[in-house]
Amino acid sequence: MTFKNFIKKVHLWLGLSSGLIVIILGITGCLYAFEEELRPIVHDYYYVDQVKSQKLPISRLLEIAQEKNKKINPNQILSGCRTISDDKRTVIIWFFEELDKDAVWYWNRYQSTYFYMDPYTGNIEEIEDYNFEFFVFIRMLHQTLCLNSTIGDPIVGTATIIFIISLITGLVLWWPKNKQAAKQRFWFRWKNTTQWKRKNYDLHNIMGFYMMIFALILALTGLVWAFECYDKGVQWLFNGGKTYEREKIVSDTSQYNQNNPADKIYAATKQLEPNAKSYYLFLPKADDSLAVFQTFVRYENRFNDVSMQFDRYTAKPLKITTYDDKNNGEKFRFINYDLHVGSILGFPGKVLAFFASLVCASLPVTGFLIWWGRNNKKKKTPSKEKTVK
Template sequence: MNKKTQPTGKKGKSWRAKLNAWLHLWLGLASGIVVFIVSITGCLFTFQKEISEWVHHDILFVQPQQTATLPVSTLLDNAQRALGPDKKVNYITTFRDKDRAWEFMTYMKGDEKAITYFGGVKYYEAVFLNPYTGEVVGYHDFKYDFFAIVKMIHWSLLLNGTIGEQIVGWSVLIFVVLLITGLILWWPKKWTKATREQSFKIKWKASFKRVNYDLHNVLGFYAMAVALVLALTGLVWSFKWFQTTVYVVASGSITPPAHKNGVSDTTLVNTPQKGLDIAFESVRKNMPDAKRIGFSAPDTGKAAVVYMSAYWGNEVYYDRDDFQFDKYNGKMLARVTGKDRNAGEKMILMNYDIHVGAIGGIIGKIIAFIVSLICASLPVTGFIVWWGKGKKKEKKKVANVKVEPAAAV
């Protein structure tokens, strides 16, 4: 037959398309289990605040009163006695809402060589006090708290040290590549009514195989944008180089702005130390609309300062003013507001709030929950697609085997 009249047949896939499909398949299989674990734990953690406040309502809330709260130093002493002398209070969280108990946290690292999170944390506890009476209304061991464990599985697969963090980090980075290669695979060659139906709708009445494919293909597309944001914000914690890149891109500078670091007046060492109470009341008076005020317990160092942060929102951490006070006389030594931070600093501070969806309020958290659930389903549906193709090839191979006739007797 003349070459000109020979049928050409269908044009095969380009090497780029084959490479993209190969990467999507094998990177997905390599990272699937970790992506599933990280996604499902992220999904579980989304509403930890709401669930914890419901489950532990009796220790997190008190009967509101019209009287003034006790001096924070008095409450700190009460909390320290409740925890014992060997467990120093590290951090205090107070609330503007009159019905909230105030939290006094103590934390200490454990064995650095421990394999798991449980060995890497010596203790992680808190007592909750009625701010009007000074009474201890509850105690909670956060080391074994359900959401603390979920968070550490999400963070490092419950492993101590950097190994688990690196496994999670590289798996999330692979997931970013999978989102991009998945979009390329999803993109129709021609935009027709049939391809739009296939790309944007799940055909629920079809076979299990087709429904599973649609769940992977269609849901993956709808979740991609938010999933990419969740993954990239996760990488900020996993890799220092990525955090630096985000800062540089957002700020347009490689040098962070210099913020003042104060020191306490060491000539006042032997004077009565009322600085903590003065500092706390100063922040409450000047920022009456702050939802929370959090601060570290004063360090024992002579020149150490009191660090305080006033948060404008109920849950977000980026929207805050940071303070430094002299721990002896309560004099303000430094203050950093939102206006003092450049775009890079703001972006890094927003990272947690974006990652958990809290920056968008309850709607943002619902979106983060749904997208995390979809992300957890993608390795499962993707594996089923791959497994089904393998079975199909195996059946085809068996069908093509020639059956030899039986020998005559």
């Protein structure tokens, strides 16, 4: 067997073994690429009916949501809230409860409820079962095939590694022997008489070639969520072989105060970062007296995002972390999601990620049709020769 024939075999069987999962990942990647833009369009409860002059305090909105959720989900814990600078947007408050960490499906592992509230009146516009929201379902199908992460991550990660090898072996097979052959592999040269098998072959080879770099970026950044060792290894590499321990910030229990510091912390966060796109408040667990109150400030440009930690009892700022404060490994990890979905280049980057995902989903299909066509050729029946007597 020649080297090229060996590569063909490897490319074929790896493609067939991972094809179905790659199709699922590609299609869900397409759907999720514009998640941020589509959510406000498909969910009318993201907006209030009327903008007024005065908003209710965050603490009051939290109280209203807690009172309501105790009646429908008494075991869920208040986890956080998000406010958006757009005055027309509702405030989002969410609750969380771990059900069964060993469950097979992700929706049986935990339960989360999201409240969308009018910040002016306190009216609850929508109570959303987070696990079955459309884009959440698409993301979980993309990330773990809707399985428990301990099961789904290795499956998706392994299929992704196989896909990476398939891309490399595909490039080896695509590589032309000479300039004349190269002309046929850089663009479509279809005619009216071109058969569908040739068109399918060109779609597989030419589109695969042009999208290879982007497909590799999608695959390599996706592996960060699949394998913890890969995630740590990439950060270790960017840190030049160094491992950094995270500094643990704790609250001062001697300064215990029963008053809810949410309003004070929210005001302090907005004062420090007045031009942010949205503000996240992550509430500490009630049974962890040392846990701090954390906020996250989101901008249009991710490099401007800021995370803050406050003392849960005094609302005193304990640590403020900007992008520049992170080590190189943390910087890469911070922008990994934006690289994966293309948002690091703005809307054009998302469009590019969309088409790259679409091509990734098509490669197993066109590849299978090539293999099927070659193994199911119609045998030509030999013409009967007339015998001369």
